[in-house]
Amino acid sequence: MVExxxxxxxxxxxxxxxxxxxxxxxxxxxxxxxxxxxxxxxxQPMGIEAICxxxxxxxxxxxxxxxxxAVLRFDYDGTGDSSGRETDPDRLDAWLDSVSSxxxxxxxxxxxxxxxxxxxxxxxxxxxxxxRRGGVDALVLWDACLSGxxxxxxxxxxxxxxxxxxxxxxxxxxxxxxxxxxxxxxxTVKSLGDLDLGxxxxxxxxxxxxxxxxxxxxxxxxxxxxxxxxxxxxxATGQKELLDSALQATPFxxxxxxxxxxxxxxHGDPVGLVLPDLNPNAVVDRPTLGGPVVERPVELGPLRLFxxxxxxxxxxxxxxxxxxxxxxxxxxGQARIWVDLARALASSGLRVLRFDLSGNGDSATRPGQPxxxxxxxxxxxxxxxxxxAIAPDRPGDVVLVGFCSGAxxxxxxxxxxxxxxxxxxxxxxxFVPPERPPTARPxxxxxxxxxxxxxxxxxxxxxxDREPAERERWVRSVEAGTxxxxxxxxxxxxxxxxxxxxxxxLVENPPIGTLEHILDSGVDxxxxxxxxxLLPVTLGAEGRMRRLEKAPRFTLAxxxxxxxxxxxxxxxxxxxxxxxxxxxxxxxxxxxGP
Numbered sequence: 001m002v003e004x005x006x007x008x009x010x011x012x013x014x015x016x017x018x019x020x021x022x023x024x025x026x027x028x029x030x031x032x033x034x035x036x037x038x039x040x041x042x043x044q045p046m047g048i049e050a051i052c053x054x055x056x057x058x059x060x061x062x063x064x065x066x067x068x069x070a071v072l073r074f075d076y077d078g079t080g081d082s083s084g085r086e087t088d089p090d091r092l093d094a095w096l097d098s099v100s101s102x103x104x105x106x107x108x109x110x111x112x113x114x115x116x117x118x119x120x121x122x123x124x125x126x127x128x129x130x131x132r133r134g135g136v137d138a139l140v141l142w143d144a145c146l147s148g149x150x151x152x153x154x155x156x157x158x159x160x161x162x163x164x165x166x167x168x169x170x171x172x173x174x175x176x177x178x179x180x181x182x183x184x185x186x187x188t189v190k191s192l193g194d195l196d197l198g199x200x201x202x203x204x205x206x207x208x209x210x211x212x213x214x215x216x217x218x219x220x221x222x223x224x225x226x227x228x229x230x231x232x233x234x235x236a237t238g239q240k241e242l243l244d245s246a247l248q249a250t251p252f253x254x255x256x257x258x259x260x261x262x263x264x265x266x267h268g269d270p271v272g273l274v275l276p277d278l279n280p281n282a283v284v285d286r287p288t289l290g291g292p293v294v295e296r297p298v299e300l301g302p303l304r305l306f307x308x309x310x311x312x313x314x315x316x317x318x319x320x321x322x323x324x325x326x327x328x329x330x331x332x333g334q335a336r337i338w339v340d341l342a343r344a345l346a347s348s349g350l351r352v353l354r355f356d357l358s359g360n361g362d363s364a365t366r367p368g369q370p371x372x373x374x375x376x377x378x379x380x381x382x383x384x385x386x387x388x389a390i391a392p393d394r395p396g397d398v399v400l401v402g403f404c405s406g407a408x409x410x411x412x413x414x415x416x417x418x419x420x421x422x423x424x425x426x427x428x429x430x431f432v433p434p435e436r437p438p439t440a441r442p443x444x445x446x447x448x449x450x451x452x453x454x455x456x457x458x459x460x461x462x463x464x465d466r467e468p469a470e471r472e473r474w475v476r477s478v479e480a481g482t483x484x485x486x487x488x489x490x491x492x493x494x495x496x497x498x499x500x501x502x503x504x505x506l507v508e509n510p511p512i513g514t515l516e517h518i519l520d521s522g523v524d525x526x527x528x529x530x531x532x533x534l535l536p537v538t539l540g541a542e543g544r545m546r547r548l549e550k551a552p553r554f555t556l557a558x559x560x561x562x563x564x565x566x567x568x569x570x571x572x573x574x575x576x577x578x579x580x581x582x583x584x585x586x587x588x589x590x591x592x593g594p
Contacts, residue, residue: 038266148192499540
């Protein structure tokens with residue numbers, strides 16, 4: 001075992017690489033002086049698992065760079081910020097070619113040793129590249145899928161478990177698999193089914209680390225495949241919490257052990273990286289009508305929030321459209337919806353910014369702020385910082401678009417610093433979990449303080465014999481003001497007059513009043529949601545909503561089968577069509593010529 005080098009100062013550079021006509025996006029982490037002992041390619045999982053592990057990959061890359069290694073984390077073709085779409089043909093070949101392009105990039109830069117790392121499907125892709133290339137120094141299989149077929153079975157199960165199966169347009173008869181956040185066409189299902197680690201020929205690597213969850217025994221098929229290889233088996237602690245979309249908990253213990261193992265495995269003599277000139281711009285789309293769509297990474301404001309600007313190559317018109325993320329999802333948005341929508345809007349002549357909130361994705365963390373927190377209070381300040389950075393002369397000359405908690409942050413900003421317009425998708429007007437200590441927010445719906453003081457002892461008595469998790473859920477529901485729609489959903493027989501009284505007597509800042517205030521300030525407003533997400537807005541306020549719909553600056557787009565997360569491709573396409581049509585009609589030019 002070699003002695004670990006002392007930690008060094010590192011930097012991360014956003015870059016485009018790969019084919020000129022299908023550029024891939026990634027981040028290169030390396031010591032500032034450019035001297036490295038080896039290179040590591042991080043291969044992402046697929047679908048929702050890629051979103052869950054995004055921040056973990058950033059932390060791992062930073063840890064490895066501090067140990068004197070160059071690390072490339074990247075998006076496959078048609079995923080993340082890379083060019084292409086999930087509906088393009090030959091998906092598996094494109095994904096595997098992306099891994100090869102990333103590995104070539106590091107080797108061409110001169111790294112003396114090379115490793116491949118992959119979580120879940122990323123592990124299967126990494127193993128395929130190791131076998132194809134031969135001579136890889138190290139391979140990390142982190143809870144790796146043993147075959148594409150087993151992965152697709154799991155995704156089908158998760159789809160039905162989440163309830164999204166009820167909304168699928170074609171079901172399994174067309175041979176496709178609709179996973180949460182990614183649809184695998186019939187052709188891709190077939191090719192993935194043939195990708196099997198146990199049948200891969202050739203030597204995987206000189207050294208292999210296998211990380212398995214503590215609750216899982218060593219897979220026998222994998223043991224047989226690794227017979228005769230130099231293998232270390234360790235636990236992937238925290239894996240369940242990492243892949244929980246609501247938690248996305250960073251497994252620091254597993255990251256540290258993986259970084260230590262790779263630092264030992266990659267012990268070449270230090271060399272200086274030789275990197276090509278970085279082009280900040282890339283053509284990511286060439287629509288049939290109109291000019292090319294160009295993207296470039298940017299840093300926003302004193303905090304240096306990371307963002308990606310999408311614009312027509314022939315020049316943009318109108319205000320900049322700014323997307324605000326939900327939860328702790330990074331700048332591509334839920335199931336990559338921001339990327340697809342940004343490129344569609346750019347083809348209509350608009351400039352678009354998607355960015356990472358502080359402490360998430362690739363943005364810095366504010367002093368004293370915990371990293372990778374969903375619904376952080378600092379996010380409201382982040383939105384204005386992005387507005388001021390992208391439109392410094394007139395921060396209000398933007399249109400804010402938000403999803404779920406991102407929509408709440410858009411609404412708050414619209415009351416403080418009104419933009420030209422807002423588009424809120426499946427908005428959450430409550431802060432869950434509630435801020436502690438409570439903070440006065442003009443748009444935050446909450447139960448009135450005197451109600452909490454009265455109900456608190458009652459909830460304590462009611463919950464004495466119940467599970468702590470159930471008791472905590474109800475306490476937070478009462479504190480955050482989400483309890484009316486919970487009761488209304490279970491008891492639709494309760495008349496609207498009761499909920500009218502609740503809004504006036506028991507709840508602060510009912511959503512309908514917030515929307516009225518925004519319209520009074522002259523902000524063009526588009527509300528897009530499904531029936532379940534419309535309920536909190538209209539509960540006890542049906543008449544006010546009918547009056548609101550007649551207002552010239554307000555548009556309601558009610559999509560009947562839209563679920564809250566919008567994991568299904570058809571729902572995302574419907575959302576994109578509604579938002580693109582609205583924003584293009586209001587601010588853009590359809591199909592601008594070259």
